[in-house]
Amino acid sequence: MISLTFQSAPSGAGVIIQLETAAGAAMKNFNGAIGVRVPRSRFLPVKTTSDLLLVMSDLYTIANGSLVMNPNRGFMSVPLVKLGDINFRNVKDFLSRFQNIPNMLELDHLTVSGDVTFGTSITLKGTVIIIANHGERIDIPSGAVLENKIVSGNLRILDH
Numbered sequence: 001m002i003s004l005t006f007q008s009a010p011s012g013a014g015v016i017i018q019l020e021t022a023a024g025a026a027m028k029n030f031n032g033a034i035g036v037r038v039p040r041s042r043f044l045p046v047k048t049t050s051d052l053l054l055v056m057s058d059l060y061t062i063a064n065g066s067l068v069m070n071p072n073r074g075f076m077s078v079p080l081v082k083l084g085d086i087n088f089r090n091v092k093d094f095l096s097r098f099q100n101i102p103n104m105l106e107l108d109h110l111t112v113s114g115d116v117t118f119g120t121s122i123t124l125k126g127t128v129i130i131i132a133n134h135g136e137r138i139d140i141p142s143g144a145v146l147e148n149k150i151v152s153g154n155l156r157i158l159d160h
Helices: 023-027 049-056 091-096
Strands: 006-007 015-019 060-064 066-069 080-083 101-111 115-117 123-132 137-141 144-153
Touching: 015 023, 023 115, 049 091, 123 137, 137 144
Parallel strands: 080 101, 101 123, 115 137, 123 144
Antiparallel strands: 006 015, 060 066
């Protein structure tokens, strides 16, 4: 099924139809259709919790009502973020795993898999890979700075 959104063209040139499906598959159904490539810098799709983590982070700020890349980031590319498996699949589970969203201004790549939770005031830099063994849990403690690290197995730090 194709989801369609109809909008008036700004210059009165007709109607714009926004397709929410694979463009190549859908365009054959419209006579005289043309495609317009919109660069990722013009929109921030949030289709997964990995995308949500990016837009909730300090990577973006609001300028004139729009999300823009934080000028304090040293480079303008977006980090590759992969939050795996069922522990991060839906928003409720995703939010329960973060006491607050880590600082990611210097992050290049983040992969998280398994039962992993994040404390407060965490900083992620470079490439960070966190993989909890099946049946085990990793709690990243508050204040942790992970730079070019692989964390695997289990790690629990309890307050007493």
